Amino acid sequence: xxxxxxxxxxxxxxxxxxxxxxxxxxxxxxxxxxxxxxxxxxxxxxxxxxxxxxxxxxxxxxxxxxxxxxxxxxxxxxxxxxxxxxxxxxxxxxxxxxxxxxxxxxxxxxxxxxxxxxxxxxxxxxxxxxxxxxxxxxxxxxxxxxx
Amino acid sequence: xxxxxxxxxxxxxxxxxxxxxxxxxxxxxxxxxxxxxxxxxxxxxxxxxxxxxxxxxxxxxxxxxxxxxxxxxxxxxxxxxxxxxxxxxxxxxxxxxxxxxxxxxxxxxxxxxxxxxxxxxxxxxxxxxxxxxxxxxxxxxxxxxxxxxxxxxxxxxxxxxxxxxxxxxxxxxxxxxxxxxxxxxxxxxxxxxxxxxxxxxxxxxxxxxxxxxxxxxxxxxxxxxxxxxxxxxxxxxxxxxxxxxxxxxxxxxxxxxxxxxxxxxxxxxxxxxxxxxxxxxxxxxxxxxxxxxxxxxxxxxxxxxxxxxxxxxxxxxxxxxxxxxxxxxxxxxxxxxxxxxxxxxxxxxxxxxxxxxxxxxxxxxxxxxxxxxxxxxxxxxxxxxxxxxxxxxxxxxxxxxxxxxxxx
Numbered sequence: 001x002x003x004x005x006x007x008x009x010x011x012x013x014x015x016x017x018x019x020x021x022x023x024x025x026x027x028x029x030x031x032x033x034x035x036x037x038x039x040x041x042x043x044x045x046x047x048x049x050x051x052x053x054x055x056x057x058x059x060x061x062x063x064x065x066x067x068x069x070x071x072x073x074x075x076x077x078x079x080x081x082x083x084x085x086x087x088x089x090x091x092x093x094x095x096x097x098x099x100x101x102x103x104x105x106x107x108x109x110x111x112x113x114x115x116x117x118x119x120x121x122x123x124x125x126x127x128x129x130x131x132x133x134x135x136x137x138x139x140x141x142x143x144x145x146x147x
Numbered sequence: 148x149x150x151x152x153x154x155x156x157x158x159x160x161x162x163x164x165x166x167x168x169x170x171x172x173x174x175x176x177x178x179x180x181x182x183x184x185x186x187x188x189x190x191x192x193x194x195x196x197x198x199x200x201x202x203x204x205x206x207x208x209x210x211x212x213x214x215x216x217x218x219x220x221x222x223x224x225x226x227x228x229x230x231x232x233x234x235x236x237x238x239x240x241x242x243x244x245x246x247x248x249x250x251x252x253x254x255x256x257x258x259x260x261x262x263x264x265x266x267x268x269x270x271x272x273x274x275x276x277x278x279x280x281x282x283x284x285x286x287x288x289x290x291x292x293x294x295x296x297x298x299x300x301x302x303x304x305x306x307x308x309x310x311x312x313x314x315x316x317x318x319x320x321x322x323x324x325x326x327x328x329x330x331x332x333x334x335x336x337x338x339x340x341x342x343x344x345x346x347x348x349x350x351x352x353x354x355x356x357x358x359x360x361x362x363x364x365x366x367x368x369x370x371x372x373x374x375x376x377x378x379x380x381x382x383x384x385x386x387x388x389x390x391x392x393x394x395x396x397x398x399x400x401x402x403x404x405x406x407x408x409x410x411x412x413x414x415x416x417x418x419x420x421x422x423x424x425x426x427x428x429x430x431x432x433x434x435x436x437x438x439x440x441x442x443x444x445x446x447x448x449x450x451x452x453x454x455x456x457x458x459x460x461x462x463x464x465x466x467x468x469x470x471x472x473x474x475x476x477x478x479x480x481x482x483x484x485x486x487x488x489x490x491x492x493x494x495x496x497x498x499x500x501x502x503x504x505x506x507x508x509x510x511x512x513x514x515x516x517x518x519x520x521x522x523x524x525x526x527x528x529x530x531x532x533x534x535x536x537x538x539x540x541x542x543x544x545x546x547x548x549x550x551x552x553x554x555x
Contacts, residue, residue, distance in 0.1 A: 015179070035535055039202065070194065070284065070304040074201045077306075081204040096179040097304040100172055104306055107168050108208055 010119045010126065012090070014142035015099050016106075018114035020088040021134035025059040027051045028124040032067035033075040033098075042084030060133050060144075061086035062123050066095035073101030080105040080113070088135035090144060091117040092124075116142035148177045148318065149184045157314065165217030169310035176307060177318025186319045190275050190298075191223040191312040192268050193260065194284025195305045198248040199229040199511040206247055208306065209254040212313065217258055220315035224263040224272045225255055226285045227451075227508045232264070238504070238514045258313075264506035265480035267380060267451040269296060272482070277402055280323060282311035287384035287450050287528065293394040295379050297402035299323050302393045322393050328403060329412030330396050332360050333419040336369030339427065345545045346381040346456075349374070350527035351430035352422065353385030359420050361390040366410040367397045374400060377456055384450050385527035434530040434543035442523035442542055444516060445549040446509045446533070448478030449526035454486040456546075457503070461487075461495040463550045469500035473553040474516070477503050499554065510536065523549045 029050055031037070036046030042057035057079075066072055076098060079085040085105070089098065094117040102113045114137040123144060127133060134145040150158065158174060160167040173185065195201045195209070228248050231238065235245045256262060263272035266285050269292055275281055277297040283289050284303040292298050301321040303311065311317050321327050334356050344352075356365050365386070374397075386392040396404035404410035447460065460477055469475050477496065479487075484505045487493045496503055504512070510532050521540040524530050530543045544552065 070286065070302065071200060072304065073307075074195065074205050074305045077204040077208065078202040081202075081207070096176055097307075099175060099179065100304060100307060103172050103175060104168070104208060105204075107171075108204070108211060 008146050010121050010123060010144040012116035012120070012142040012144060013118040014116055014137040014139060015094050016102050016113065016115040017137045017139055018088070018112040019134070019136050020060065020112070020114050021132065022058050022060045022087040024062055024127045024129055024131045024133050025051065025054060025056055026062040026124055026127050026129045028064060030065050030067045031063050034071040037075055037079070039075050039078035039082055039084060042079060056086045057084040059086050060088045060090060060135055062090040062127055064092040064124060066098055070097065072097045073104065076101035077105050077108070080109050080111050085111070085113060088114045090119065090123050090135060091115070092119070092122065093117055116144065119144065148174065148182055150174070154185055154316070163215065163217070165212045165215045165313055169313040172307065172310040173314055173316060173318055177320065180318065180320040182318035182320040184319055185316040186280055186323065187315060188221060188282045188311055188317050189279045190221055190273065190281040191219065191308055192226065192273065192283040192285060192288055193223060193255065193308045193312065194226045194303070195309055196225040196251065196255065196264070197227050197229045197507070197511045198244055198251055199513055201251070201305060203247070205305070206251050209251055209309065212309070213254040213257040217313050219259045219312040221312060223260045223312045224268040225260050226264070227266050227511060228252065228264045228506045229511050229513060231505050231507055233505060238512070240512065240514055244513055263480065265451050266508060267480065270376070270451070270453050270482065271480045280317070282308055282317050284308040286387035287380070289393050290383035290387040290395065291380060293322055294383065294396065294401050295376070302391065328394060329364065329414060330366035330410045331363045331417050332365050333416035334359070334365050334367045335419060335421050336367065337421050337423045339369070339423060341369070341371040342373050344378065346378050347431070347525040347543065347545045348427065349378040350381040350385040350525065351427055351434065353382035354389045354434060354527040355422060355426055355430040356395065357386035357388060357390030357392050360392060365392065365395045366404065366407065366416065367395065368407060370397045370400060372400060377453055380450055381526065388528045388531045431543055434527055435541055436534060437521065437540040437542055442473070442521045442552055443519040444474040444476060445523040445553045446476055446529055447525060447546060447549060449508060449524065449529040451478055451480045452483055454483050454490070454492070457483055457487040457496065458490070458492050459546065460550065461492045463547050464496060464499040464501060464554065467499055467550070467554040469553055470555050475501035475550065475553050476509065477501060478508055479503060479505055481505060509533070523552045525549050
């Protein structure tokens with residue numbers, strides 16, 4: 001696989017500000033949180049998903065977008081409650097409902113999950129699962145720092 | 148996004164913690180969808196109501212809001228629960244689930260919700276009218292209220308509905324706007340006599356339409372004026388299951404489609420698809436995971452059956468008994484149950500050994516029946532979601548066939 005190494009950071013659009021770092025968990029497949037992510041454990045359970053069996057807890061979870069369920073916010077909120085949520089989320093295009101879940105999680109459990117989308121480079125091509133990365137999202141602009 | 152002084156104050160927390168939280172969610176939602184302003188809404192249907200759906204975190208959220216003294220500013224109905232409140236112990240739901248569902252009920256009630264516990268509030272408890280701006284959750288209810296009643300709501304996700312009820316506001320985007328309500332794809336029914344359609348046929352039609360239209364507004368041509376409210380309900384539930392349909396038009400039937408021209412807002416359809424006998428057969432076939440009918444349980448009432456549908460069930464059940472090794476569960480709401488009780492319908496159904504279950508839905512009602520291997524249903528939504536519960540085989544049949552498959 002060819003990796004574009006020239007850039008060590010990627011500019012993105014901030015949806016929910018905050019700073020978080022962790023091991024990247026990367027997929028190019030969309031995921032449906034409802035029925036696709038077990039909030040008890042943080043394990044991905046979606047049938048036939050390439051990340052099935054992997055755990056999102058504490059990772060910087062990089063996936064292209066969600067697959068519509070109106071219950072996404074409830075699943076994210078429950079995983080924050082149980083401490084199994086990702087540390088940060090990077091999407092190509094974020095579903096608004098995911099952001100709603102994260103806003104409520106912040107108010108309810110004092111836990112900030114920075115969310116960024118529309119990166120200038122496709123992160124699913126530049127970042128590999130296991131890479132240590134940082135999401136630095138402020139109101140104006142967001143950055144993914146690759147280490 | 149433009150905010151009035153009062154809205155800005157609410158966002159800054161001057162009107163309390165709950166309203167601040169609600170406003171921060173609604174403003175963020177509006178920014179993400181490019182809304183220009185907030186609008187006042189007149190009614191809310193809260194989907195974040197069942198313990199199995201929203202889990203402990205959702206319960207803690209509504210309890211926290213209720214604890215801060217928050218109240219729902221507009222008439223607010225509740226979607227289904229994870230229990231039948233009048234027979235909590237009958238179906239083997241865990242004590243934990245019962246206790247936590249009761250806590251959710253208490254929190255919603257403290258904030259002033261009407262405990263309708265139904266996915267079909269348009270048939271029980273809601274008096275929403277044409278043109279009203281509302282904020283509803285639950286996909287079948289959203290599609291029905293937008294399309295059949297002509298009230299306006301976006302597809303509210305969990306917790307957005309609660310925030311809307313607390314603030315009495317929604318950001319204005321999507322289906323609140325005239326332009327977004329125009330049809331864009333035409334589905335023409337050909338060589339079909341829809342006067343002979345059953346509810347399951349309408350469900351199959353809806354499932355097909357949701358699949359081809361996805362998030363566009365479909366317009367149907369060729370549906371008989373004899374279509375019933377219950378059939379439109381079956382269609383709404385199916386179309387919003389296979390696609391993200393929040394609104395559809397049926398020419399000469401639904402209120403924003405006096406004719407095709409009005410349905411498309413004077414424009415031309417972007418695409419025309421034909422639905423005929425082959426499509427109907429394929430759609431029905433695609434909803435089943437098995438041919439024939441040898442189910443252990445038949446599930447009816449998704450969405451909740453009305454009193455008319457319960458009456459039909461009672462008539463089909465006449466002189467029949469549910470087979471000893473099989474079960475028939477019919478889901479409804481308080482309105483359906485109370486009305487049919489008065490008319491002696493409930494008694495007739497009970498005599499056959501079938502169960503009428505209130506306030507809940509098979510999918511969010513955690514009972515040992517989830518361990519069964521095969522179900523029959525007349526609902527496209529149930530047929531779509533049931534296999535995800537476990538290893539269910541699904542027979543997709545008409546109501547009458549469903550009943551016959553578990554009785555003798």
